[in-house]
Amino acid sequence: MTVAAEHGGASRPEAGGETNPEKLLTPVLSAFWDQPESWTLETYRRHEGYEGLRKALAMPPDDVIAYIKDSGLRGRGGAGFPTGMKWQFIPQGDGKPHYLVVNADESEPGTCKDIPLLFANPHSLIEGIVIACHAIRSRHAFIYLRGEVVPVLRRLHEAVREAYAAGFLGRNILGSGLDLDVIVHAGAGAYICGEETALLDSLEGRRGQPRLRPPFPAVAGLYACPTVVNNVESIASVPAIMNRGKDWFRSMGSEKSPGFTLYSLSGHVAGPGQYEAPLGVTLRQLLDMSGGMRRGHRLKFWTPGGSSTPMFTDEHLDVPLDYEGVGAVGSMLGTKALQCFDETTCVVRAVTRWTEFYAHESCGKCTPCREGTYWLVQLLRDIEAGKGRMDDLDKLNDIADNINGKSFCALGDGAASPIFSSLKYFREEYEQHITGKGCPFDPAKSTLWADNDAHLGVNA
Structure with a gap:
């Protein structure tokens, strides 16, 4: 389901304020998802598609970087790092090839924005890629997509073909002198490859495992060359900014988190x-x-x-x-x-399922994550089954603390977060599992467990 409304302006939402979709929602990327054949180049161009690219190509690359930096666009992949600043880190005049890699390996439990975006409006990403490559002086871009989503893979391939045929990719794009090739790469379904350096290793044909940093990808990324790794939504947002203006973008959101x-x-x-x-x-x-x-x-x-x-x-x-x-x-x-x-959901059960996911998806490279997630699962399973002890709660907290901030990548931090927060807000529920010798919730009354695990966003 996608909610969209005609965008006639922008507003800064206030807590408890306007909830009229006509005024609160700002459909830009999703503005025409519900239209017939929304994924085609023809539909995209009817909605001012590739107009932002024309404006960007008329500007020097450094000016494009400054413009995106001034817009305040922050990365939509999780960390929220300023996109323009990330582009600015790419060294210039180094004589090396520069690469843009789009992280479309969406696999965080509960996250489901990039896949529908690519399925319904892939040309917004392609246009954003061309603008970004012009800015960082790159001639090669890669889209790293989860291999399981075959329909999206086919849509992307067709969109790339259309862009080549129309002159938006390939040699001398729109007469600007920019040459650019885009490659769509299907990953093999590893959660860890959502981490940017593990993604780069996978793209190079190696086992997907995080790299020790420094050096950072901006200095030595793909094939040891300067590389920008951006999320799908981050890049797809760039064309609208270039077309409608940075002030328009800043009129939405908050001062430090605009758009x-x-x-x-x-x-x-x-x-x-x-x-x-x-x-x-x-x-x-x-x-x-x-x-x-x-x-x-x-x-x-x-x-x-x-x-x-x-x-x-x-x-x-x-x-x-x-x-x-x-x-x-x-x-x-x-x-x-x-x-x-x-209220029908058992917090212990939910956290156990999430932790099982992280233990399964740990690449095993670093000890805190590899060993810590395993022992978290053992303790949580015992507590859920009524075999736990009160001191297990302190053990949970201690193990999570030994993982948090001590692993190669953020997977360890992600595994520790539900432990810390659930113990903070629902410690009594954990204690009920221990003193009551089992879960006080009836699974039959919760659609979360009676139907399937889809509500958790966990891949079965």
Whole structure:
């Protein structure tokens, strides 16, 4: 499900304020997802497609970088690092090839924005790639896509073919002198390859494992050459900024987190889907638009950015969903994957399933993550089954602390986050599992477990 409305302007959302979709939503990337053959070049060009590219090619590369930097666009892949600044790190005049790599290996539990974007509007990404390559002086770009999503892979290949045929890719693009080739690469389905350096190793044909940094990809990335790695949504947002202007982009969102973004609402909600809105909206506003929680139930806990971000409770409904607002209350905005769970959900069961996922997907390169996630799973399974002891809760916290910040990449941090936050907000529930010798929740009453594990976003 995609929610879109005609965009007639932009507004900065206030907590508890306007919830009329006509005013709150800002469909840009999703503006024509529901139109027939939205993925074609013809449809894209009817909606001012490739107009931003024409404006960018008329500017010197350094000016394009400065323009994106001034717009305040932050990376939409999780960390929120300024996109223009990332481009600026690429050394110039070094005599080496420069590469752009688009991270489309979307696999964070609960995250589901990039795949529908690529499926419905792939040309927004291709146009953004050409602009970015012009800016960083690159002649080669790669799109690293999850190999399981074959329909999206086919759409991307066809979109790239259309772009070549129309002169938006290939030699001397639009007479600018820019030559650019784009390669779509299908990954083999490893969660760890969502980490940028593991992705680069996989792209080079090696086992996907994080690299020790420094050197950073901007200095020695793909094939030991300067490389920019950006998320799909980050690059796809660039054409609209170039076409409509940085001031237009800054008129949305907050001062430090400007612009529009895709919020992925899932779980026990009446209207799950993609909601494109300015940064800074609240979950309360999104739930008001989507019909709230499923009938007869209330919100118990939720994630602001996928399962690797510390969870929130119903006390956080009015937290502004931007990088500063979420960070100020102890979590991370991440990929804006808003998984919502009602009172029928067992927190211990949910955290156990997430931790099983991270233990399975750990590449095993570093000891804290490889060993720590394994022991977290053993303890959680015992607690859920009623075989745990009270001192197991301290062990959980201690193991998570030994993983957090001590692994090669952020997978270890992501595995520790649900442990810390669930013990913070729901320690009594853990204790009930121990003293009551089992789970106090009836799985038959929860669609989360009675149907399948899809609400968790975990790949079965």
